[in-house]
Amino acid sequence: MIGHNTLVVLLGCAALGLAAGVVGSFALLRGRALLADAIGHAALPGVVAASLLVAALGGEARALGPLLLGAAVTGWLGLLALRRLTASGRIPPDAGIAVVLSAFYALGTVGLSVAQTLPGAAQAGLTHFILGQAATMTEADALLAGALALGCAGVVALLFQPLRALCFDEGFARAQGLPVRALDLALLGLMLAVCVAGLPAVGLILVVALLVVPAAAARLLAARLPAMLALAGLFGALAGAAGALASTRLPDLPTGAAVVLAGLAIFGAAALAGRRRGRGA
Template identity: 45%
Template structure:
């Protein structure tokens, strides 16, 4: 049976993770991830000032003070960015350091007061999730509901604002007001989350779930759902670990759980993860090398293609400026997949399958060459190099469009099985045997 207080904290941190993931995703997409950090640090002076004015720790008043100074911090960043030549990252750094410094000074003043030690305001720096009560969960739940409703009702507007603010402005949308609404939600979430995870850790709650979700999808609505799930898991698992292992502060543990989710996402995400991108890069290099080999062998024997003559590794090195060991490695790799066969005298020729694939490779290469000559006006003695840099990533739709366009211009034969001759001279200097 989970104790009631533990259940309260689990609900509070879970909801905080959900709402932080949703609003933080928009901040990440707008490249304003550090704005949450600036907001959290700018809120500390407001908390201290509210305590100094009231002389007691009254949570709504403390949160109101944090909201005011956090908003002031956002306005200062905006003013510095628009009224001066200071870039946004520098403006955020200025606000973050100055406001946090002021908060630390005020915190020291409070601690020197007779009632300062009982104020417990130092918990707002690192957070104290264990001290969360039902009222705190209600506050977080209300904010979570508001943010979810705003994300649903303003989904189209927030989407365009996140990806292309200038285009939204040309459509006549009130981009400034929408930006203020988005930043206002960010301020509110930051302020509400301070008692649980503190000034130092709140930025991580806003940034990491959205950044983690970005690795898994290209669709915004899926990213928002994943960010909410990651944020909720971060809060719940971090709180559970903190409660299970005594003397572990909840805020830092929550952030470490978020960091673990980020590392897993960064490493294992199917398209944008490190492993997937590495495998994709390796496969592209292998495909490029195989296609270059097939095209080179085709060009060497093109004049007598029906006889299917064999070529020597030395001929490949002369035409492609490869080293002979590299050429032999490529030939061996082609032989392993059945594209090339070795003759009895140690030479190499294309198999039926290899010839079929080579025809497709050469066709794509010469289509792109002709397009560059006709449309980009690249000289024929330079076009081979320019085509070589892009032909390996052309999709089937682009290839069909290229062929249709060149056929209409009368620069490409229609319906031929084999590609036409190269528009530039190919220097074949021996190394081809019957």
């Protein structure tokens, strides 16, 4: 038996997985997939700060909206910091990402421990943002995450043509006068939105996998981008729903881990199928 609340959470996580697969496909093809890891870790101080702020103002400290807003703000700050770090060219992007994600995560961890010394329930449940806990999501939480995720998928559908041109050949896209900076900014915004929407269910440590694993699996199978997006969305939705279901059945299981393991099972199958296809051709 699946209760109403469980069903809503399941659908919310499936929508999240779908959007992550679609957005993650472009992130992968643009060579920006690891930015999702920086965003996820950079979100923690934002979540903690937002919860403290809301509690100080006498609000409901566990309301999801302000927490996600805080996550988006520091996630974006993390991206800005990364850009500053790597601007000179002397610090390569991978090292920059390592610096940013560890710095923000450390900051968030310190914030968490400070919050736990304070009276009241401000910090309760915040640790769920680290590894994800879909089972604690309310119906409203799931609807918020799902709506955000579907909005992202809609934006990708609108920007499909110019994003594809940019991912394939940046030089040509720029020579044609496509708004490359704006497109890259839109892609970053989409990644930020999906990462933030995915925090409550998947957690900040593994949210990168939700963007990368379904997209990588689809990349192994698809010969054209529309097929890759469809497959990545499907794989992501399956992984999201499977993870959420596991989390409601086994409440001690971190949802993020369950989602990622489901995604990796799909990836394994795709790798096998892709190898067979490659050999047959």
